[in-house]
Amino acid sequence: MVKKVPIGPYHPILEEPEFFELHVEGERVVGIDITIGWSHRGIELLSEHKTWDQVPFLVERICGICSCSHPYAYVKAVEDLLGIEVPLRAQYLRAITAELERLHSHLLWTGLAGHFMGYNTVFMWTWKFREPVLDVLEAVTGNRNHYAMLKVGGVRRDIPQEEIPNVIKMLDELEKNNAMLTNAILDDPVIHARTKGVGVLPWDKCREYGALGPTARAGGYDIDARRDHPIDAYDKLDFNVILCENGDVFDKVVVRQLENFESIKIIRQALKAIEDTETGDIGVEVKEVPAGEGIGIYEAPRGEVLHYVRSDGGNMPIRHKVRAPSFNNILTNEYSVLGSTVADAGLITAAVDPCYSCTERMGFVDTRTGERKVLTEEELIKLSVEKTERIRKEISQGKRLRKS
Amino acid sequence: MSITLKALKKSPWVFHVNTGACNNCDIEILDCLTPRFDIERFGIVLVGSIRHADVLLISGPVTKNTLPRLIRLYEQAPKPIKVIVVGACGCSCGIFRDGYNIVGPVDKYLPVDAYVPGCPPKPEAIIAGVVKVLNTLG
Secondary structure, three states, rough: OOOOOOOOOOOOOOOOOOOOEEEEEEEEEEEEEEEEEOOOOHHHHHHHOOOOOOHHHHHOOOOOOOOOHHHHHHHHHHHHHHHHOOOOOHHHHHHHHHHHHHHHHHHHHHHHHHHHHHHHHHHHHHHHHHHHHHHHHHHHOOOOOOOOEEOOOOOOOOOHHHHHHHHHHHHHHHHHHHHHHHHHHHHHHHHHHHHHOOOOHHHHHHHHHHHOOOHHHHOOOOEEEEHHHHOOHHHOOOOOOOOOOOOOHHHHHHHHHHHHHHHHHHHHHHHHHHHHHHOOOOOOOOOOOOOEEEEEEEEOEEEEEEEEEEEEEOOOOOEEEOOOOHHHHOOOOOOOOOOOEEEHHHHHHHHHHOOOOOOOEEEEEEOHHHOOOEHHHHHHHHHHHHHHHHHHHHHHHOOOOOOO | OOOOHHHHHOOOOOEEEOOOOOOOOHHHHHHHOOOOOHHHHOEEEEOOHHHHHEEEEOOOOOOOOOHHHHHHHHHHOOOOEEEEEHHHHOOOOHHOOOOOOEEOOHHHHHOOOEEEEEOOHHHHHHHHHHHHHHHOOO
């Protein structure tokens, strides 16, 4: 008998829409169907009807959280086509905006992961620590999100001199808070029990699925577009690529938390470096875009983003192709969710940091009875929270060994 | 004022739908719940089911895929329900107006009580929008 439980297609925690259908045998997940395309807006075609200078405003609205990474890849593609070099100050300002965005994105995800596990303290803390980052972004770029900072040939706004001490102060505080948070996560026995060995995506599978960003790096797959294809100031900046070995959810948390420290390091270096450059020298004027094609690659918080543009010498791109990392990463769920329990499935599918939203639901097919049921994210989180509570109780009663 | 309306005013439960937005309105709505703004102290809670909601918060231009679901949600909602549109996309489709997969702004399909423009609106603006709707209740 086919049974469906239609409950609201949304949970407040999630963003872009996705549809997963889990195939379960009792509690075990034996398969997953993934449907995407709910928020398809036809951005590539829209972009072909906008002028070169208008497109950055469009591509930053592909994803609200990556609203510096997409324009970054796009302007690099156009600059690749033009063959121009942007002024040094603009290069560092781009790096500062992009790394601030990475900080807020990673903190956002860690908070959501905490919420999925039933740790609302983690959620509230990380989002509290994230607010100063948004304040700095507002002071530097003029908006909390959708910064409209990048343009072809440079950046649109210079960083106000009097703002730099505030940024450094924020970074100092954030570094302390992030260290506290990282230690809390690394020490917590319940988080260990919930995330270690859960949703494992090993090195060879990362390679097979083309996983990108923190999802791949957690599995030891050494890929980072900032280092592999350094653009602008990135070859002058010193940072490490964080790698883990196991590829489970725990490692995905760790990679993101440690990357925050690297981002803070990069912003500090960039702020120091712009002292040697001239104020106001933030862009070159671009008058015409000749015929040709260009490619821009940048490491967004979720992985490598690629933009390709082709020009026929007119004022609009005649082809604009966008390749976003979440597409590859979402498909890795097909492997990593296998064999896990239903309570873990929500956490695993969220661990790649996809952008979900309103139509987010999970469908169930019990392969033994053929019964079909639709679970909402709310119920999934409830299952997950119950599991955390159970583990917490077992640990307090000494049934489980405390992991060091 | 009926007792239900009076109760509604003290603790409006909000259900949030993303009809194809870019996430930014959604993370700003979520931001309202976290310590800096903390609207839960006014009894405003995001709920997981439309059947519990008093306010429907919609973000994003309506895409072809999400339109039937949006209408179904509105039909399932307990009445009276207040509809608030957050963000430029929901108000007017914004930058996606000419997209082939966009079927129009929200008010083409549902009666809208309040618009919160901005791309994305700041959390203060979202809170102000909710408060204005509550004030219309009397």
